[in-house]
Amino acid sequence: MIRGLRLPPNSRILDVAAGTGEVTRLLQRHGHRVISLDQSREMLGQAVAGGAVAALGRAEELPFPRESFDALTFTYLLRYVEDPLPCMRELVRVVRPGGSIGMVEFGRPRGAWGALWRFYTRTCLPLAGKYIGHGWEQVGSFLGPSIDEFWRRFPGDSLIELWEEAGLERVTRTDMSLGGGIFMTGRKK
Ligand SMILES: C[S@@+](CC[C@H](N)C(=O)[O-])C[C@H]1O[C@@H](n2cnc3c(N)ncnc32)[C@H](O)[C@@H]1O
Numbered sequence: 001m002i003r004g005l006r007l008p009p010n011s012r013i014l015d016v017a018a019g020t021g022e023v024t025r026l027l028q029r030h031g032h033r034v035i036s037l038d039q040s041r042e043m044l045g046q047a048v049a050g051g052a053v054a055a056l057g058r059a060e061e062l063p064f065p066r067e068s069f070d071a072l073t074f075t076y077l078l079r080y081v082e083d084p085l086p087c088m089r090e091l092v093r094v095v096r097p098g099g100s101i102g103m104v105e106f107g108r109p110r111g112a113w114g115a116l117w118r119f120y121t122r123t124c125l126p127l128a129g130k131y132i133g134h135g136w137e138q139v140g141s142f143l144g145p146s147i148d149e150f151w152r153r154f155p156g157d158s159l160i161e162l163w164e165e166a167g168l169e170r171v172t173r174t175d176m177s178l179g180g181g182i183f184m185t186g187r188k189k
Pocket of ligand 1: 059
């Protein structure tokens with residue numbers, strides 16, 4: 001995703017739903033100035049321990065003026081958002097015209113790989129979670145249905161259309177890992 005965004009060095013970037021800051025750190029290693037935003041204080045605590053500059057907040061209501069950033073990234077966010085279109089509009093609001101947005105999300109492999117993916121997410125992940133314990137069973141059981149539900153809501157090119165409706169152009173979608181992951185990029189008009 002970061003390569004796909006083709007950002008000039010020293011870009012000012014908002015990493016939304018930054019979690020523990022994995023993507024933030026990659027962006028920093030590419031020489032960018034990054035703010036990590038997340039709604040979870042606990043997750044941000046780990047991001048800060050890893051060297052992030054953090055902002056507590058929700059993707060649906062960002063605590064920044066319009067056009068504050070050259071680019072914005074978010075990874076594994078939209079599945080958790082109740083109404084993705086207004087949320088996308090809010091993400092677009094804080095990016096300057098001509099700036100970029102990049103996203104990574106889980107996908108659903110098709111064909112024979114789809115059957116294996118289903119077995120992995122419905123049987124292996126919950127079992128592994130049960131074995132690990134400490135709440136991981138719930139996580140292991142949640143992920144597969146959550147991914148399925150998201151792509152039922154956004155079949156075909158409808159997520160691309162939603163990005164365009166939110167004010168982005170040149171929207172691209174790239175499938176990775178046999179369709180198990182996707183990344184998207186777009187440019188603010
Ligand atoms: C699966 S984690 C991904 C973390 C990180 N992006 C990564 O790839 O490692 C999802 C993160 O999204 C955050 N999140 C979920 N909904 C959010 C929202 N509406 N606004 C801000 N953060 C949100 C959660 O707190 C969590 O840290």
